[in-house]
Amino acid sequence: MSASSLARREEISAEGDMAALTRLYLANERLVLGGSMVLLVLVVWEGFERGWWADLLQPLLGSSAQRLRLKPIFISSPTRIARAAFQMFFVTGEMWCDLAWSSVGYFLGLALAIAVGAPLGLAAGWYRRLSYAIEPFLSALNATPQVVFLPLIVIWAGTGMSARVLIIFLLAVLPIAISTFAAVRTTDPRLIRVARSFGASDGQLFRSVILPSATPFLLAGLRLAIGRGMIGVVVGEIYGSAAGVGAMINQAGARFETDRVFVGVLTIVAAGVMLVEMLQRIERRVEVWRPRA
Amino acid sequence: MTTRQVEEGSSALSAFARLKIEPERVLIGGGTFLAFLLIWEALARSGLVDPLFISSPSRVALSGYALMRDREFWNDLAVSASEFAIGYIAAAAVAVPLGLAVGLFKRLRYLLGPFIDTLNAVPRVTLLPLIIIWLGIGIWSKVAVVFLGAVIPIAISTQSGVHTSETRFIRVARSFSASRMKIFFTIVLPGSVPFMFTGLKYGAGRALLGVVVGELYAATAGLGHMMADAGNSLQTDIVFFGVAIFMGAGLLVVALLDALERHFEKWRPHAR
Numbered sequence: 001m002s003a004s005s006l007a008r009r010e011e012i013s014a015e016g017d018m019a020a021l022t023r024l025y026l027a028n029e030r031l032v033l034g035g036s037m038v039l040l041v042l043v044v045w046e047g048f049e050r051g052w053w054a055d056l057l058q059p060l061l062g063s064s065a066q067r068l069r070l071k072p073i074f075i076s077s078p079t080r081i082a083r084a085a086f087q088m089f090f091v092t093g094e095m096w097c098d099l100a101w102s103s104v105g106y107f108l109g110l111a112l113a114i115a116v117g118a119p120l121g122l123a124a125g126w127y128r129r130l131s132y133a134i135e136p137f138l139s140a141l142n143a144t145p146q147v148v149f150l151p152l153i154v155i156w157a158g159t160g161m162s163a164r165v166l167i168i169f170l171l172a173v174l175p176i177a178i179s180t181f182a183a184v185r186t187t188d189p190r191l192i193r194v195a196r197s198f199g200a201s202d203g204q205l206f207r208s209v210i211l212p213s214a215t216p217f218l219l220a221g222l223r224l225a226i227g228r229g230m231i232g233v234v235v236g237e238i239y240g241s242a243a244g245v246g247a248m249i250n251q252a253g254a255r256f257e258t259d260r261v262f263v264g265v266l267t268i269v270a271a272g273v274m275l276v277e278m279l280q281r282i283e284r285r286v287e288v289w290r291p292r293a
Numbered sequence: 294m295t296t297r298q299v300e301e302g303s304s305a306l307s308a309f310a311r312l313k314i315e316p317e318r319v320l321i322g323g324g325t326f327l328a329f330l331l332i333w334e335a336l337a338r339s340g341l342v343d344p345l346f347i348s349s350p351s352r353v354a355l356s357g358y359a360l361m362r363d364r365e366f367w368n369d370l371a372v373s374a375s376e377f378a379i380g381y382i383a384a385a386a387v388a389v390p391l392g393l394a395v396g397l398f399k400r401l402r403y404l405l406g407p408f409i410d411t412l413n414a415v416p417r418v419t420l421l422p423l424i425i426i427w428l429g430i431g432i433w434s435k436v437a438v439v440f441l442g443a444v445i446p447i448a449i450s451t452q453s454g455v456h457t458s459e460t461r462f463i464r465v466a467r468s469f470s471a472s473r474m475k476i477f478f479t480i481v482l483p484g485s486v487p488f489m490f491t492g493l494k495y496g497a498g499r500a501l502l503g504v505v506v507g508e509l510y511a512a513t514a515g516l517g518h519m520m521a522d523a524g525n526s527l528q529t530d531i532v533f534f535g536v537a538i539f540m541g542a543g544l545l546v547v548a549l550l551d552a553l554e555r556h557f558e559k560w561r562p563h564a565r
Contacts, residue, residue: 033403041408074426132321137329143543145502148517148536150509151524155532156346231416235506238421246419253422261426265419272414 042078049077076258084259102244106233109168117176125184146170168232172225179221183214219283226275348529356530373516380439381500388444392451417441418506435507442503443496450492454485490554497546
C-alpha cells in the first residue's frame with residue numbers, strides 16, 4: 001500500500017468522523033451543553049477554593065489576585081462536599097439516621113394532609129353550602145405563608161415530632177383540599193346527569209364518575225403538596241429540632257461547616273427529585289385507561 | 294413537569310376564586326367566620342382552654358392596638374416590607390427576561406436547565422443557613438432568600454408562556470415576512486403575559502414565605518423576628534397578631550397582582 005493512498009484514506013475517515021461527531025452532538029445537544037455547563041461551574045467552584053484562579057492570575061493582577069482564593073468555610077468545594085457526603089453516609093452513617101427521622105415526619109404529615117384534605121375537598125365540592133362555609137378560611141389560609149404558624153405550633157406542641165408533623169400537614173393540606181374541590185366542581189355535568197337519569201345512587205355516582213375524573217386533579221394537588229411538605233420538613237427542623245436533615249443543616253450552618261450544609265441541601269434535592277419522579281410513575285399508571293385527549 | 298406543577302396549582306386556585314358572588318355565599322361564609330371568632334372567644338373566656346395557648350380575638354385586637362402605638366413595631370413592619378419589596382422586585386426584574394430568553398433560545402435553555410431544575414426541586418429556604426454564612430443576619434440575607442424563592446417560579450412559567458405561544462399566529466406572521474423582533478413583540482410577548490402573572494402570583498407566595506422563614510430563623514428586626522420573640526416568651530396575642538398581618542399581606546399582594554393582570558389583559562377580546 002502506497003503512502004499517498006494511506007494518507008487519503010485517513011483523510012476520508014477523519015471527515016467521516018467529523019460528520020458522525022456532529023450528528024452525535026446534535027442528537028445529544030441538550031446533554032452535552034447541560035453537562036459541560038455543570039462541569040464548568042464545578043471546576044470554577046473548585047478553583048476558587050483551591051486557589052487555582054488566584055495563582056493563574058497572579059502575574060496579571062499582582063497581589064490582589066489572592067482575593068480570588070476563597071476560604072473553604074465560605075464556599076466549600078465540590079471535592080470537599082463529596083468527601084463529607086461519603087463520610088456522613090458510609091463511614092459514620094449519621095445521615096441515615098437524620099434521613100429516617102425526617103422521612104417519618106414527612107410521611108406522617110403528608111398522610112394526615114391527604115386524610116383530611118381529600119375528604120374535605122370532596123365534601124366542599126359536593127355540598128355547595130359547605131363550600132360557602134369553609135371558603136373564607138381556605139382562601140385566607142391559602143394567601144398566608146403557612147409557616148407563620150410555626151411559633152404557635154411550637155407553643156402548642158413543643159419542638160418534637162408532633163410539631164413537625166403539624167407544620168407539614170398545614171403546608172400540604174391546602175393544595176390537596178383545593179385541587180380536590182376543583183376536581184369535583186369540574187366534573188362533566190353531562191356525565192352526572194346521565195348517571196342520575198339511569199338511577200345511580202350517590203355512592204355509585206361518586207365511585208364511577210366523580211372519583212375517576214378527579215384523579216388527575218388529586219395527583220396534581222399531591223404533587224404540589226409534596227413540594228410544600230419539603231418546605232415543612234426543612235423549616236420545621238431548622239426552627240427548632242434536635243434531629244433530622246434540616247436540623248443537621250442548621251447545626252452545621254451554625255458551626256460554619258459549609259461542606260455538611262451542602263451535603264444536607266443536596267440530599268434534600270435528591271429526595272425531592274425522587275418523590276416527584278415516583279409520583280409521575282403513579283400518574284402514568286393511573287392514567288393508562290384514559291383515552292388520549 | 295415543573296411548569297405543569299405551577300400551572301395546575303394556580304388553575305385549581307383560580308377555579309376556586311371564580312365562583313360567583315351570591316348572597317347565600319356571603320351569608321354562610323360570613324356567618325361561619327363570625328361563629329368561629331365567637332367560639333374562639335368563648336373558649337378562652339370560659340377558661341376551658343388556657344388563653345396562654347390560644348389567646349382570643351379580643352386579646353389579639355387589644356395587643357394589635359397596643360403594638361400600633363409602638364415605634365418598634367413600625368420599624369419591624371418597614372424592615373419586613375422592604376425585604377419583601379427589594380427581593381421580589383429584583384426577582385421579577387431578573388426572572389421575566391431570563392424566562393423569555395430561555396424560552397426563545399434552545400441552547401441557552403440547555404445550558405441553564407440543570408441549574409433551574411435543581412433549584413426548583415429544592416425548597417429554597419434550605420439554603421438559608423448558607424445564605425446567613427454569606428450575607429450575615431441583616432436585611433440582605435432575607436432579601437436573598439426572597440429573591441431565590443420568587444425567581445424560579447416566575448422564570449419557569451414565563452418560559453412556558455413563550456413555549457405555548459400560538460404557532461398559527463407565528464406562521465401567519467412569518468408568511469407575511471415579519472421580522473423576528475416583530476414576532477416577539479406582537480405575538481410571543483403578549484401571549485406569555487398570563488403565564489407571567491401565574492408565575493408572579495406563585496412567586497409572591499414564595500417571597501412572603503422567604504420573609505417569614507428568614508426572620509424566624511435569624512434576624513435582628515422584622516415581623517417574623519417579633520413573632521419569634523413573642524413566641525419564645527409565650528405572648529400568644531402578639532404571635533396571632535403577626536399571623537393576621539401576614540395573612541392580610543398575602544391577600545393584599547394577590548389582590549394587587551389580580552388588578553394588575555386585569556389591567557394588562559383589558560385589550561383581549563374575551564377575558565379569561
